[in-house]
Amino acid sequence: MNGLIGLLCLIWGFNWVFMKLANGVFPPVLFAGYRFALGALVLIAVCMVRRVPLPRMRDLKWYILCGILQTMYFNLAIQLSLEDLSAGLTSVLTYSMPLWLTLMAHFLLPGEQLRIRKLLGVVIGIIGLFVAMDAHWSGSTPALLLAVSSGLSWALANLLVKRKLGHCDMLQFTTWQMIVGAAGLLLYSVIFEHGESHWGVMPVVYVLFSGIVGSALAFVMWSYILSKVEASKASISLLLVPVIGVVSGVLFLNESLSMVTIAGIVFVLMGIWLVNGKSRRQETGVQAAAGQEQQTQVMK
Structure with missing residues (x-):
């Protein structure tokens, strides 16, 4: 599972390069609409090939709500925040999501209580993320709040997946929530945006990668991971995404990489290790349980 999480972080981290280039x-918001519309079309085709059934009515309302929270509003808030904030600061505030989800999980998800080690990991990871982005606190207060709300919206959607949709086919869920989100993004663009699209070879590449790999494949992976792993552990691992985005910017966009940024990356990795690693008490408990099971097998 750790390998799958790592691959997802690579995809979403590198996708920041395409998102930044596509803004030009x-x-x-239209680009986001194109991206998720293409992703939804790919997933519809996959569902047809695999004969995935239509959602049950009792689940459909949650699919729609997650589509609004996780795809439509989440991406709207990011794109609108970028008008007044730097990309680094926006990504930092967006990836405050693990903090919100970990706090929500403590109160609302059985078996995901917030222990000292996990809390320390979350705090260190968030601090490292701020340092790594080397963000400047500029811009309007509404834009800052909008960026924070994107992370909160994503956290709420992830909580709904854990509480209400654990029994669902994750391919089915991802497809239908993406259809809802793409429709909302395109509708917003038609009503409020008036810019022009400049098509060419590279713009097509931006849409294809972000739509097929960064949306269709990546969100299926994320939904699967979230259904199998503790919400807090899965989400804190995503702090790697903006870090990979920074490294990708250095490699492909000629952006600078300072020692402060490197220090922040180290903090992020430390936070992820603290959250995903097991404490000595947990390891002792696991070893004791394994020993007891072996003893029981011998007695049989």
Whole structure:
């Protein structure tokens, strides 16, 4: 599972390069609409090939709500925040999601209580993320709140997946929530955006990668991971995404990488290790349980 999480972080981290480049050739929300519309079309085709059934009515309302929270509002808030905030600061505030989800999980998800080690890991990871982005606190207060709300919206959607949709086919869920989100993004763009799209070879590449790999494949992976792993552990691992985005910017966009940024990356990795690692008490408990099971097998 750790390998799958790592691959997802690589995909979403590298996708920041395409998102940044795409802003120069598309209206921002329209690009997000293109991205998720293509992702939804790919997933519909996969569902047809695999003969995935239509959602049950009792689940459909949750699919729609998650589509609004996780795809439509989440991406709207990011794109609108970018008009007044730097990309680094926006990504930091967006990836405050693990903090919100960990706090929600403590109160609302059985078996995901917030222990000292996990809390320390979350705090260190968030601090490292702020340092790694080397963000400047500029911009309007509404834009800051909007960016924070994107992380909160994503956390709420993830909580719903854990509480209400654990029994669902994750391919089915991802497809239908993406259809809802893409429709909302395109509708917003038609009503409020008036810029022009400049098509060419590279703009097509931006849409194809972000739509097929960064949306269809990545969100299926994330939904599967979230259904199998503790919400807090899965979400804190995503702090790697903006870190990989910074490294990708250095490699492909000629952005600078300072020692402060490197220090922040180290903090993020330390936070992820604290949250995902087991404490000595847990390891002792696991070893004791394994020993007791072996003893029981011998007695039989």
